[in-house]
Amino acid sequence: VLVDVGKRSGKHSAAQRFINRRLIHAARQYNTVVRLKGGDPMMFGRAQEEIDALHAAGIEVEVVPGITAALAAAAQSRISLTARGTSRHVSFVTPAVGNGEAASDWTEAACAADTAVLYMAARHASQHAQTLMQAGRVSTTPVLYVEAAGTAKRRQHCCTLADVALGALDSIQGDGPGLIMMGAAYQRALEQHKSITQHRDDNDANASEYRQVHG
């Protein structure tokens, strides 16, 4: 028996209270019920609400850890979240708030850590980048944007925080959930990206010159 209560980036999903009730109902009906989530359930996964609801109903719970998006993105990009000397702490933050929830002050945690990873932030990326720059994160901070981390559809883009504030991610966003990672850890990736872009622009310039001459 498979029941889909799936969440999709930006799409309407089943209310948490409904999911909790559904889980308790299923647990009373079957010996073993698996609640499958993407990423790691204990990191922005609303696991606590489900665990608490099940405990309150006297149902035993085992939690199996998973690969949270930031770790999947790090592995695929081959850029470590931490590195000696340059990135010695990491924060996982979300500016997203649930219905009826007060906006949290997420900027302090995102500014204080060498590497900051923003979950569920891609949709309003430019606004969040502006907020971060106002809070003190420098505009030249390298950003690695990773979409659909951990899947074969993964795409990534490198730019600065100022670029994000100016809308750099708005045009390239697809359907998958996007992760905004930032900090000195991505400095080298940014430089490589720039030199590739520069190289391509030079080639394009040469090509159009060529076309002008020979076209």
Next chain:
Amino acid sequence: VLVDVGKRSGKHSAAQRFINRRLIHAARQYNTVVRLKGGDPMMFGRAQEEIDALHAAGIEVEVVPGITAALAAAAQSRISLTARGTSRHVSFVTPAVGNGEAASDWTEAACAADTAVLYMAARHASQHAQTLMQAGRVSTTPVLYVEAAGTAKRRQHCCTLADVALGALDSIQGDGPGLIMMGAAYQRALEQHKSITQHRDDNDANASEYRQVHG
């Protein structure tokens, strides 16, 4: 062929430069070489140094993500690192520095996040707790100490940051690597721990009264 360059909590381990050379040497000798690490390689795993050394030697690298200690500890304790309203950001921090490395200012990142996880901090736990309290983390902050997270030998202890500063973790530490997790996420665990301890003390008191009467 298995080469052990293993790190053990507090024990002497092979120098990183030696490990890098050993990896390059092995990659030239064999088609496939697996560099196995505990936890996730991209989180306090020195992966970047190994990836860079291999890239510089022209050797292709694939990174397979893993379960970092904090996620393993969260799953085993059934306490989510994030929870709506109470813990909306998480920081992963270490006060440990390598040989010849300057002490990083890790306290800001550990104070700014609702949930802070300290890696490689158990050995000097009381000192680190004092540092954090001086930096502004309140003394009543609930702490969950988890040793050997993700293994069957896991042990955990709940107390406050002030308790840690007073040496609460010093006597209970075993051989496994310890994780110091703190924040409002552990408030309920702390209260449960207190009420169990209180209950046990009451029972002990009753027992000794009983012995006094009947002994």
